[in-house]
Amino acid sequence: MQNALRNKYIKYGLIVLISIALILFTQSIKLMKNPDSAPVTWMTIAGLLSLWAFSMIGIFISEKLNSSSVKVLREFPVLGWVSITSLVMCLLSDFFVDAIRAVDFLSITTPILTFAGISVANRLVDLKNTSWKIAVVAIFVFSGTYIGSTMVAELGLYISGK
Amino acid sequence: MKKNNFIYLIIFALLVVTISEMIGFQSISIGGVSIGLLPLVFAILITMILGLNILRKGFWKKVYSKENIEFAGKYLILIMLPLMARYGADVAPKIVDILEIGGIFLVQELGNLGTVIFGLPIAILLGLRREAIGATLGIGREGELAYISEKYTLDSKEGRGVLSLYIIGTLFGTIFFSIFAPILLNFGFRVEALAMASGVGSGSMMSASSASLVAQVPEMKSTILAYAATSQLLTSFLGTFTMVFLAAPLQQFLYRIFTRGDQHAKRAA
Secondary structure (H helix, E strand, O other), rough: HHHHHHHHHHHHHHHHHOOOOOOOHHHHHHHHHOOOOOOOOOHHHHHHHHHHHHHHHHHHHHHHHOOOOOOOHHOOOOHHHHHHHHHHHHOHHHHHHHHHHHOOHHHHHHHHHHHHHHHHOOOOHHHHHHHHHHHHHHHHHHHHHHHHHHHHHHHHHHHHOO | OOOOHOOOOOOOHHHHHHOOOOOOOOEEEEEEEEEEEOOHHHHHHHHHHHOOOOOHHHHHHHOOHHHHHHHHHHHHHHHHHHHHHHHHHHHHHHHOOOOOOOHHHHHHHHHHHHHHHHHHHHHHOOOOOOHHHHHHHOHHHHHHHHHHHHHHHOOOHHHHHHHHHHHHHHHHHHHHHHHHHHHHHHHHOHHHHHHOOOOEEEEEHHHHHHHHHHOOOOHHHHHHHHHHHHHHHHHHHHHHHHHHHHHHHHHHHHHHHHOOOOOHHHOOO
């Protein structure tokens, strides 16, 4: 049992490692295409390692809380724990902020969407069973939540004079 | 996991990233509205098109092997973690600023009711009934999926509605938001408000919309990323409550009004 648990974290650790390696690769390609974009420095490497470490801490918290008796804590997504971990660490030390900001934001997104695209490969056939009506509704649903929040936020900013 | 095919997956990912980054940021203009297409949009388009079943022969079959697709699906969330960690560094320097307007962040969560307000009338107009309940409760992510399947089961019409939305969102959500956010910016909404609205409850959709806002207003980058990440975090915390205590009752109320005198609708209401 103890062995299996260790393996699980090793596996997660390796996958997150692949992720940060892909980010480094993307940032290098971006730099090749546009020499003015964010350079790859030792700070970038430190930033990537920080991202890896915070991700692992987040995974650990999430796994531990899986057996918690509080429903909200049990169901809070691992993505959220990772953001919170990182936020706390960044508030504690500016070094993390500087290091992580040496990692280009858009270089993080490209490899993720690559995997997202691959992961839905088998879902495309499901579209056949979806009526065009729901597709139209989907457009309004997605627009609706975004426009709704934007208008409330806009109003809030206006009222508070920001 | 077959190690051989896994290597193909990694090589393929590197190739897609290279091609997408080489295409780079492209601005296209539709009817006077300029839309910026980021490399991430090309990445998802390339991988989706090449993943079509008809193309999956020979070499592609090795790239899009059953194991590789499963790997991408099962561990996508782990691959996303560094992105979520990155947001910590964006929020931290702005934390005082954010706490100062914390009320606005809280109130804009109510905007997520827009799924019901905008979506339900259209769904009813199109002739959908119980499917509309599943399809308009929220943006059809895991939270709504769990709620609907618990209340109606996924085999019901409501269940089919939420599942369809889940599939459409998974396939096209990021592309949609990366185009929609700049359009609203063109309409004159403030970029701060749009950034706050980006936390719709899906990490990849939030990233797509905030990234495309950054591409349009690069000088506001740190504010945009900080606001988007904060509202995403809030939605993760409060999303379930908004859905159960606000969206669902509002939906039932409006559904009854819209379908008054309609025989098919009786059971759902």
